[in-house]
Amino acid sequence: MVRIPTLSFDRGTLILHPPPKGKAWVDYATWDDRVEKFRIKAIDYRQLVEALQNENINFIDEAKAFIALELVSSLAMEPYPHQTQALTAWKQAGRQGVVVLPTAAGKTYLAQLAIASTPRSTLIVVPTLDLMHQWYAQLLAAFPDAEVGLLGGGSRDKSPLLVATYDSAAIHAEALGNRYALLIFDECHHLPTDFNRAIAEYAIAPYRLGLTATPERSDGKHSDLNYLIGTEVYRQTAEELAGKALAKHEVVQIKVKLSQHERDRYNESIELRNAFLQQANIKLGNLKGWQLFVQASARSTAGRKAMLAHRTAKAIALGTDGKLRVLSNLLAQHYPERTLIFTADNATVYRISQEFLIPAITHQTPIKERHEILLRFREGEYRALVASHVLNEGVDVPAASVAIILSGTGSAREYIQRLGRVLRRGTDKDKLAVLYEVVAEDTSEEGTSVRRRGAGRGALAKRGEGEIQQLEILPSQTTYGVNHITRRAAESQDMYKVDIDNQEDR
Amino acid sequence: MLPTDLLTHRLNGETIVPKRLAIDTKNLELAAELIACFQESIGNSQGELNERLQDFEGDSPDYRIKRGLAHLLKGLCEFEVISPLEPQVLRERVFKVAAQTVPSSFNSQQTLKNLALQLSHELQREVIAEEIRMGLYADLAENRILTSFDAPTPEELLHRYNLSQVQGIFYKASHLIINAHRNVPGQYKLLFRYLKLFQLMAYIEGDAEHGFTITIDGPTSLFSPSTRYGLAIAKLIPALLHVTKWSLSAALQLRDFYTNNWKTGRFNLDSECGLISHYPPGKTYDSMLEASFVDRWESLKTKWVLEREVDLIPIPGSVMIPDFRLVHPDGRIFLLEIVGYWRPEYLQKKFSQVRKANCDNLILAISERLNLEKVGVKLNDCPARIVWFKDKLQPKSVLAVLE
Numbered sequence: 001m002v003r004i005p006t007l008s009f010d011r012g013t014l015i016l017h018p019p020p021k022g023k024a025w026v027d028y029a030t031w032d033d034r035v036e037k038f039r040i041k042a043i044d045y046r047q048l049v050e051a052l053q054n055e056n057i058n059f060i061d062e063a064k065a066f067i068a069l070e071l072v073s074s075l076a077m078e079p080y081p082h083q084t085q086a087l088t089a090w091k092q093a094g095r096q097g098v099v100v101l102p103t104a105a106g107k108t109y110l111a112q113l114a115i116a117s118t119p120r121s122t123l124i125v126v127p128t129l130d131l132m133h134q135w136y137a138q139l140l141a142a143f144p145d146a147e148v149g150l151l152g153g154g155s156r157d158k159s160p161l162l163v164a165t166y167d168s169a170a171i172h173a174e175a176l177g178n179r180y181a182l183l184i185f186d187e188c189h190h191l192p193t194d195f196n197r198a199i200a201e202y203a204i205a206p207y208r209l210g211l212t213a214t215p216e217r218s219d220g221k222h223s224d225l226n227y228l229i230g231t232e233v234y235r236q237t238a239e240e241l242a243g244k245a246l247a248k249h250e251v252v253q254i255k256v257k258l259s260q261h262e263r264d265r266y267n268e269s270i271e272l273r274n275a276f277l278q279q280a281n282i283k284l285g286n287l288k289g290w291q292l293f294v295q296a297s298a299r300s301t302a303g304r305k306a307m308l309a310h311r312t313a314k315a316i317a318l319g320t321d322g323k324l325r326v327l328s329n330l331l332a333q334h335y336p337e338r339t340l341i342f343t344a345d346n347a348t349v350y351r352i353s354q355e356f357l358i359p360a361i362t363h364q365t366p367i368k369e370r371h372e373i374l375l376r377f378r379e380g381e382y383r384a385l386v387a388s389h390v391l392n393e394g395v396d397v398p399a400a401s402v403a404i405i406l407s408g409t410g411s412a413r414e415y416i417q418r419l420g421r422v423l424r425r426g427t428d429k430d431k432l433a434v435l436y437e438v439v440a441e442d443t444s445e446e447g448t449s450v451r452r453r454g455a456g457r458g459a460l461a462k463r464g465e466g467e468i469q470q471l472e473i474l475p476s477q478t479t480y481g482v483n484h485i486t487r488r489a490a491e492s493q494d495m496y497k498v499d500i501d502n503q504e505d506r
Numbered sequence: 507m508l509p510t511d512l513l514t515h516r517l518n519g520e521t522i523v524p525k526r527l528a529i530d531t532k533n534l535e536l537a538a539e540l541i542a543c544f545q546e547s548i549g550n551s552q553g554e555l556n557e558r559l560q561d562f563e564g565d566s567p568d569y570r571i572k573r574g575l576a577h578l579l580k581g582l583c584e585f586e587v588i589s590p591l592e593p594q595v596l597r598e599r600v601f602k603v604a605a606q607t608v609p610s611s612f613n614s615q616q617t618l619k620n621l622a623l624q625l626s627h628e629l630q631r632e633v634i635a636e637e638i639r640m641g642l643y644a645d646l647a648e649n650r651i652l653t654s655f656d657a658p659t660p661e662e663l664l665h666r667y668n669l670s671q672v673q674g675i676f677y678k679a680s681h682l683i684i685n686a687h688r689n690v691p692g693q694y695k696l697l698f699r700y701l702k703l704f705q706l707m708a709y710i711e712g713d714a715e716h717g718f719t720i721t722i723d724g725p726t727s728l729f730s731p732s733t734r735y736g737l738a739i740a741k742l743i744p745a746l747l748h749v750t751k752w753s754l755s756a757a758l759q760l761r762d763f764y765t766n767n768w769k770t771g772r773f774n775l776d777s778e779c780g781l782i783s784h785y786p787p788g789k790t791y792d793s794m795l796e797a798s799f800v801d802r803w804e805s806l807k808t809k810w811v812l813e814r815e816v817d818l819i820p821i822p823g824s825v826m827i828p829d830f831r832l833v834h835p836d837g838r839i840f841l842l843e844i845v846g847y848w849r850p851e852y853l854q855k856k857f858s859q860v861r862k863a864n865c866d867n868l869i870l871a872i873s874e875r876l877n878l879e880k881v882g883v884k885l886n887d888c889p890a891r892i893v894w895f896k897d898k899l900q901p902k903s904v905l906a907v908l909e
Contacts, residue, residue: 041729328611332608356610356614357604
């Protein structure tokens with residue numbers, strides 16, 4: 001009895017047994033003593049199958065578990081020329097390769113075109129939960145009848161269209177390896193690490209698409225992308241993007257005075273702390289001083305008390321009830337306009353959510369719930385959202401006309417990103433968005449706010465001399481002078497109005 | 507097991523020496539204090555527990571030990587979400603209603619009161635507004651309530667810690683070579699069961715007299731060594747501790763701190779290492795059939811000695827572990843496998859294994875109750891000697907095949 005050679009998938013590898021005739025397949029196979037069969041790298045699947053077919057060798061392919069999809073796409077948008085060109089280039093390269101496009105050039109849309117033109121089960125790998133959410137939302141919109149699932153961030157779906165984080169996809173690489181015909185790597189420069197590369201190596205997917213703005217890696221491993229995905233098939237520079245307008249907006253800064261009670265407690269705490277610092281001869285001006293303080297706090301009761309006082313003062317300065325009072329006013333004033341509230345820390349997010357019963361988004365929010373919340377916000381069912389810094393890094397957030405920042409972390413980049421997001425052009429062209437920045441007066445928060453607007457050179461210098469009068473919220477990064485405002489191509493200076501201090505609220 | 511940042515080891519020449527806590531009064535007290543900390547936190551939230559632990563940690567240089575011990579104890583905890591409704595469902599309901607009015611503390615109170623009334627009605631019990639507010643984010647890790655804690659003894663905790671430190675070394679292992687001697691089948695079976703559970707592969711060489719070499723790695727190790735299977739290998743170690751008479755050597759893939767190049771390290775361990783496994787031990791006998799056979803053999807007068815310590819019979823992709831070994835003073839050796847009642851797939855596999863093993867001194871004792879033909883097993887091409895039995899396996903019928 002002559003058995004027909006069978007190709008099967010074994011935990012990220014292929015097994016070809018019994019060995020077929022011909023020679024071509026031998027180049028890919030390695031004899032495995034442990035099972036007494038030939039084993040082949042999963043990534044060589046396509047070449048192996050093509051080699052067998054070229055020699056007209058009859059074999060049974062039990063390895064592939066990917067399926068053809070019937071995708072009814074509702075891709076309504078006319079693709080940009082660069083998207084069409086990139087798609088064509090990728091197809092001509094046998095649907096294997098890397099496309100380099102600058103941020104915000106519609107990489108996701110290009111990927112959707114690729115999925116629609118390949119229609120096979122597809123795994124999309126993304127570096128962050130934010131991007132995971134974004135892909136999920138866009139795939140649902142593009143392929144309304146398809147089953148779209150998530151792997152990572154608390155979800156473990158097994159759908160034919162699956163969005164996974166690099167972490168989760170790498171952990172489950174052995175199980176995912178034969179179920180997808182098309183692999184899409186978003187920000188694919190994340191792939192060539194020792195751990196992540198298993199996603200590509202343990203997969204038989206004959207079609208692979210890498211997307212990135214910056215394929216280059218400092219460790220030189222970007223050349224591995226040629227092997228893991230395919231060669232670079234298309235590249236477009238950032239100039240193409242210039243000229244996309246942002247909505248106009250004004251910035252209103254509101255300074256919140258501490259209540260007398262808070263002021264007293266704040267001063268008391270600061271005094272207590274400063275007394276200790278003076279006695280222990282610690283200066284909080286830099287990171288070193290902060291480390292000394294932490295160490296001292298663990299050694300003595302006095303140090304511990306000083307640290308607790310420091311924390312109390314910090315809490316008063318950051319999350320004062322006054323700020324929530326201002327927030328309450330602003331919410332009442334702008335109801336029912338769409339309002340986004342940003343805070344730096346999760347605790348404040350949840351406090352606001354529980355106090356005002358406003359839906360919250362943090363990195364702990366399950367992706368699907370977050371999707372629901374944003375959907376309801378977009379549709380107007382929810383009128384306000386409170387979020388921590390999760391909404392960073394080029395994630396689409398629906399247009400809102402009001403944004404309120406409470407106690408930011410003072411990084412210029414973060415400020416710009418948040419601004420751009422709130423003020424992303426909605427349908428209303430005449431919209432004048434308002435950004436409120438609520439800071440407590442007379443604490444180091446003020447310095448943070450100045451820094452955040454990128455005009456803080458003078459304030460920084462002053463802070464350095466401020467010795468221990470000022471409360472240091474964080475071991476200051478600004479000492480190293482790294483806070484420049486970086487504007488994106490799409491931004492230009494004259495869109496920013498000058499700050500209008502809201503005198504009534506002072 | 508411990509996360510990498512809580513692993514502590516030092517280098518003694520080329521040898522890696524993982525942190526090991528002595529089982530002494532000082533450490534036992536530390537363990538007992540931590541265990542008490544957990545026990546007293548039952549009914550409180552995880553956030554409160556974390557704060558307590560942080561206080562306990564202080565900033566002393568041994569904070570990593572405390573944190574490591576606490577990490578292990580957290581694995582023995584059960585945290586539950588306590589909320590009137592599934593928090594996600596609750597949130598949706600609350601926010602939907604709340605969005606219809608201007609957000610303010612006063613309106614929030616009203617919304618919560620109204621919902622409390624509705625929920626009291628739906629759930630047929632009194633729900634108060636504050637319960638809803640608390641339940642809103644009851645699913646956040648820090649808000650989950652510690653409901654049960656499977657407290658170990660301080661000594662158990664220290665053993666667990668020491669084992670975890672050793673397991674941590676194997677995170678960087680690319681493969682493992684175990685030198686094992688003839689052993690009790692139950693011990694081996696446990697080891698190979700875990701091997702399969704963690705999706706590892708084994709290659710076995712050697713014989714009963716000189717011992718067996720078991721090389722353990724994973725499917726893709728064939729192409730290039732990687733630390734991909736390090737975690738699985740680490741999980742295997744506690745199972746190995748139930749086996750006696752072995753030594754192992756693991757190849758470690760380490761990054762050189764200065765050049766950032768890969769280099770290979772080694773780690774050795776043996777059955778005298780004094781580590782204590784927390785995995786349950788394997789059973790001595792698979793079935794009553796085996797146990798009663800041992801009893802009957804002992805009452806028999808024969809020179810054949812029935813041994814529990816058996817050989818491993820390597821077969822492609824797997825291993826066969828017979829139930830008994832029969833040794834005659836003149837040097838003759840047989841292996842005995844009892845095939846009782848099993849599912850058809852198991853039988854098919856077993857007989858295909860026996861054929862593959864091609865072992866000429868194997869005796870199969872098969873129950874007459876098994877309808878082998880129906881399962882599709884033909885005994886013609888089976889290299890083993892066969893003994894049939896009805897309800898119980900008689901030593902005499904086995905002897906008859908031996909002589």
